[in-house]
Amino acid sequence: MTNTLGETNVNSIQPAFANNYDGLRQACQMLETFVGKQELTTLRENFSGEDGAYFIGVALELANRIHAMPTTSERAEADAAPPVAYLRYSNCNAEWYVVKRSPALGEIQHEAYGFARPYGDGGETSMSNISIEKLLKLGVDLDIYFTPQPLDDIRSKPEAPPCP
DSSP states (O other): OBOTTSOBOGGGOOOSSOSSHHHHHHHHHHHTTTSOHHHHHHHHHGGGSTTHHHHHHHHHHHHHHHHHSOBTTOOHHHHHSOOEEOEEEEOSSEEEEEEEBOSSTTSOOOOEEEEEEETTTOOOOOEEEEOHHHHHHTTOEEOTTOOOEEHHHHHHSOOOOOOO
16 A cells, blocks of 8 residues: 555555464564574564564564565566655664565565665765575574665664764
8 A cells, every 4th residue: 555655655555464373473484585594583582582473473463564575576566656764774884674575475585675874984875786695694683673764764864873
């Protein structure tokens, strides 16, 4: 579902993963190609903790958001709308914002599209291909609490400081 600007309204997405055991299992299986192993293990361990319902909700919302993201094969219609960042990855050197994902869910994500912003560089960022697989191999974390937002809003904010 899109708003008047043509952006996907993430709050109105029809869930692809139900809030039950099978839905959560399928969501976690799909998240394996977007979330680092240690980060996903920690998220799963929290399912049975005191705040389990909260973390289950985080995993399902994230999986449903990724499922509903535009894909790199969707060109004409999606490119006409202002780009929205759906995912944010970061480490001590940079942050990456993903606008489109590979069309094949559950497979290694070689073809994500978005932009990177190196910390302390202050240089101009440009849109390019992003290999989520490479980011995960480098230990870059997915910000599971990131809220999708227009890239123009992100670009207008000052960059985050690098890790100490």
